[in-house]
Structures are given as C-alpha cells and as structure tokens.
Amino acid sequence: MTGQGGQSGPTLMVVDDEDGVRDFIGEVARGVGYLVLEASLASGLREQCAAGTVEVVILDLRMPGIDGVAFLRELAEIGCRAHVLLISGTDRRVLGTAKRLGEQHGLSMLGALQKPIDIEELERLLKSVFVRPRAVTPDDLAAGIATGEFVIHYQPQMGLCESGTHQIRNLEALVRWNSAAHGFLPPDQFIPMAEDHGLIGALTDVVLEKTLFDLSVWHQGGHSVGVSINLSPALLGDPSLPDRIDAQLRMHQLPPRLLTLEITESGVMADVGLAMEVLTRFRLRGLGLSLDDFGTGYSSLAQLHRMPFSELKIDKSFVMGVGSDPDAAKLVRIITLLGHELGLVVCAEGIETPESLDYLREVRCDLAQGFLLGRPVPLDQLPI
Secondary structure (H helix, E strand, C coil): CECHHHCECCEEEEECCCHHHHHHHHHHHHHCCCEEECCCCHHHHHHHHHHCCCCEEEEECEECCEEHHHHHHHHHHCCCCCEEEEEECCCHHHHHHHHHHHHHCCCEEEEEEECCCCHHHHHHHHHHHHCCCCCCCHHHHHHHHHCCCEEEEEEEEEEECCCCCEEEEEEEEEEEEEECCCEEECHHHCHHHHHHCCCHHHHHHHHHHHHHHHHHHHHHCCCCCEEEEECCHHHHHCCCHHHHHHHHHHHCCCCHHHEEEEEEHHHHHHCHHHHHHHHHHHHHCCCEEEEEEECCCCCCHHHHHHCCCCEEEECHHHHCCCCCCHHHHHHHHHHHHHHHHCCCEEEEECCCCHHHHHHHHHCCCCEEECCCCCCCECHHHCCC
C-alpha cells in the first residue's frame, strides 16, 4: 500500500490512550518500514478495519471505557483481516488468554506483549509481517501430496533416569512440506487446510507409509525404539482407519506396540462417543494412544478415566514455565501424579532448559521431549 509522499509499506494503527506509548510504537514501526495511520480511539480503528485499509493493529486491552476482549469480538464481527498485536500492563496470563480468544474468533493474532514493551520483540513481530509468503491454496496442497513433497522429521523422546542419563525411548514423527512453490513449511501452515478441504486422510496415509517404512528399517537393524504419529481428530470419524493402519503394520512386519497415535485433548472431546469407538479399536489392535496437549482442553476427569489411552502428554505451555511460574510447576507435578495414578505413561514436551529437565526428573515424569534433548531432524541425522 502506498501512502502520502509516495511512501509504501504495510499500514499500522496503534490504539492506546497513552500518548507516550503511541509515539514509541509509531517510531519503532516507521523504523522497520510501516506507514503509521493516526488513531488513538477504537472508533477510528473500526472505520479503518471496515474499509480494509489497515494491515496491522496494535491494541491496548485496558483503556478507559473500552472492554478489550469484547472489542476483539467486535473486530471479528466486522470482518477485520488485519494482524492484531495485543499490548497491556495486565497479568501475562490474562494477556495470553485474550490472544487465544482472538484466535478463536478467527482474528489473525500477531502476538501479545506486556508493558513496558521490549523493543527487540516488538521489532521482531512487526518484521514478521513483511516475510509472510503468498497464501498456500488447497490445490497447492493436493499437488504436493500427489508429487511426494512431504518429508518426515523425527524428534526423540528420552526416558528419564534418576542417574541423569537419558536414552531414546521413542521418536515423534513430524511432517514437513518441502514445497517447490512455497519452500519449507511447518505443519501449522497446511494441516488446518488439509482438514478443512478433505485432504487430511491422504496426507495421513503418506505420513504413515513413510514413517512405518523408516520404523521397519530401524527394527530390522536391531533398534527397539517406537514412533509416535499425530492423528487429526478429523479422522476419528473414518471407520476404515484402524484397518488401514493395521494393514500397513503387517505389510512392514512391525508389531503394533511400536506405534503410538497422538490425539489432542480438544479433538477427542469434540465427539466423545465417536472417539471412544475408534480409539478402543486401535487399542484392541495393540497400538499405543497418547492424549496430546493435556491441560489445554476441556475434558473432565471422568471422561479421561473412560478413554483407552496409554499415555498422557503434558502441554509445553506448562512445561516451559516450571522454572519461573510456581503455578505451572504445580500443574506439571499434579498432572504427572494423575497420569501415574491412572496407569498412564507421562511425557512432557517443551524441554528447553536444564532446570525444567531436572524438575521433570524430580516429579518422576517418564519421558521428556524438547529442543534441549534434540530438535526434529531428518532420518539420516538421528543419533540411533
């Protein structure tokens, strides 16, 4: 977009009742190439969003006479397509919850920053808008599946021992798209589209075939390591899926116990009856089932007890905070105890510091996964 004086760049509006904050953000934004539109009040933002003339909105959640959370819903209702960055001096947990609410309303949430604002983090978020690639289309995705553009990276899950030694107990298979048109894309840029456009079944078949082939090679080489694959909740309504996976395991001459399917807590709770049937069929075939992202969904303890899971996976949002947030540390301890009381293996993801690893060992978590222990890498870079 081109502004006055022939300048061009993304347009940005700051809605904050503090002149100093608006001036500071405006200066930073201009420094990285933005056109800053004048607006200190929410009414001006409504007009710009409705007209589609603003591309980035920086919004203070707490201003006199404005309910920031309700205003996010209003932006969604008027069809705001701008990227939204929340700022506030409020508690970081409240700020993070507001960001998630914006995402649930369908807004493009750029991030959430606490005041006083870190200039480097603000610049990083603003610059990220410049490098957003051309949108991927369903046709691109279908072509990528058909031409074999998807690759598998593996991240180790380590067994935790009191002695401090770690041994690879399992690997999580993570799909990546090496697109000829768009470059190397992570799952969050194509999985939702695959689910929305009926392509998730075909993509899952590709992931299964590649992963089970690799697993058969490891097994024949004497490695007893297992593998986990993320299963989309959209596939829990496919009655043929357990038979298809069973057939692939037989084709590769693999025991079912080496394969674990990870399903998110929120996905399972979307249709408990249907999920119960399909998950039970998997367990009867000897596969492992992991309840992924535990603690972020809405399952009750009674529902969790009835589900045939063999593993509980603690969400990284809790694990990453154990060194600085006492509440997060307590939740990790309680979830680990709960899992063990229900007879489940407990895995924690998001291990990035030695302190968090030590804490997980202290609370007797079974498996640990995270960048500290190993990043997702191609098959030939695995240390096994």
